[in-house]
Amino acid sequence: MNSVLAIVVTYNRLEMLKECVEHLRNQTFPCDILIVDNASTDGTRVWAAGLNSKETRQLIKGNPSPVLPEEDTVAVTATMLWDEDSMHHVIYENTGSNLGGAGGFNYGMRRAVEMGYTYAWVMDDDAFADPDCLEKLMKAASSLGEFGFLTSAVLWKDGTLCRMNWQRKYPTPAKRSERHLLMSDLSRDLVQIQSSTFVSALFPVSVICRVGLPISDFFIWCDDIEFTRRIALKHGLPAYVVTDSRITHYIKNNEGTNLAKDDPERIDRYNYAFRNENYMYRQYGLKGFGYYLVVIAYNTFKVLTAARSCRLKRLKVIYKNLFTGLAFNPRIEYPRKITQL
Numbered sequence: 241m242n243s244v245l246a247i248v249v250t251y252n253r254l255e256m257l258k259e260c261v262e263h264l265r266n267q268t269f270p271c272d273i274l275i276v277d278n279a280s281t282d283g284t285r286v287w288a289a290g291l292n293s294k295e296t297r298q299l300i301k302g303n304p305s306p307v308l309p310e311e312d313t314v315a316v317t318a319t320m321l322w323d324e325d326s327m328h329h330v331i332y333e334n335t336g337s338n339l340g341g342a343g344g345f346n347y348g349m350r351r352a353v354e355m356g357y358t359y360a361w362v363m364d365d366d367a368f369a370d371p372d373c374l375e376k377l378m379k380a381a382s383s384l385g386e387f388g389f390l391t392s393a394v395l396w397k398d399g400t401l402c403r404m405n406w407q408r409k410y411p412t413p414a415k416r417s418e419r420h421l422l423m424s425d426l427s428r429d430l431v432q433i434q435s436s437t438f439v440s441a442l443f444p445v446s447v448i449c450r451v452g453l454p455i456s457d458f459f460i461w462c463d464d465i466e467f468t469r470r471i472a473l474k475h476g477l478p479a480y481v482v483t484d485s486r487i488t489h490y491i492k493n494n495e496g497t498n499l500a501k502d503d504p505e506r507i508d509r510y511n512y513a514f515r516n517e518n519y520m521y522r523q524y525g526l527k528g529f530g531y532y533l534v535v536i537a538y539n540t541f542k543v544l545t546a547a548r549s550c551r552l553k554r555l556k557v558i559y560k561n562l563f564t565g566l567a568f569n570p571r572i573e574y575p576r577k578i579t580q581l
Contacts, residue, residue, distance in 0.1 A: 249344030388477030518565030
């Protein structure tokens with residue numbers, strides 16, 4: 241068993257997952273790889289069972305799948321795909337249902353604790369790490385000593401910084417345009433931040449035990465920002481971008497999320513964003529909720545001035561969650577170490 245568990249959450253994106261895992265198996269620093277499958281129906285489970293062909297692999301069988309033939313029921317629950325000649329052992333686990341990104345990362349980090357790893361390195365299935373991505377993170381980890389988390393510079397496929405994964409600097413610069421990581425910051429070794437997404441973020445397992453897990457009830461959106469802010473701001477543990485550690489996020493475009501301009505069929509997904517932000521900013525008292533109201537006003541302005549369709553539906557998402565989100569108070573779960581592989 242290695243000291244680092246790379247955690248990849250996936251749902252029905254097998255081709256992306258294959259490339260993500262291939263990049264992880266090419267890392268110059270040894271790590272085990274946990275595929276957290278949110279009950280994909282695209283053949284992910286069957287593919288994972290064949291990753292290593294050695295007879296020494298251990299197959300833990302579960303109940304037959306309702307969507308796949310009976311002969312393909314291997315690894316419904318978990319598959320340990322050990323190849324003793326490899327420096328990157330692969331573990332596949334099927335959650336049994338779609339837990340969303342938040343539930344998937346909650347599951348994966350819990351497993352990192354339970355199985356006795358020292359670090360959890362998390363990412364989406366459409367993120368492809370440079371071969372020395374983890375090595376650079378671990379080099380920084382060994383030189384820093386205590387830290388809350390480290391993250392890589394996240395690039396888009398054209399080599400620019402990925403807007404969806406902008407890290408927020410700490411302390412917050414006065415100029416709004418300088419509050420997130422900039423291309424000019426990549427000339428520095430480390431940039432201190434207050435929040436990050438779950439694309440190449442490295443967490444000491446001891447920190448996860450201390451602050452708790454990501455909130456699974458978020459389902460999607462803001463689970464990563466809330467979790468990293470909880471570490472850096474509420475618990476006061478320093479966090480950094482390791483700028484020479486690089487990963488590329490292969491999302492469709494580099495515009496970030498935008499309720500005013502997003503496709504009409506995606507509008508309902510923003511209910512999670514505004515509900516979860518309501519909870520997140522309330523954790524910082526009146527000042528935090530005041531900032532949330534600024535977010536509401538800003539998004540209202542964008543919808544009124546930039547939305548080309550469904551303005552009323554978009555506004556309903558904003559204001560429904562301003563009020564109903566006040567009743568959203570999910571519980572933070574704490575993992576415990578129970579066994580080792």
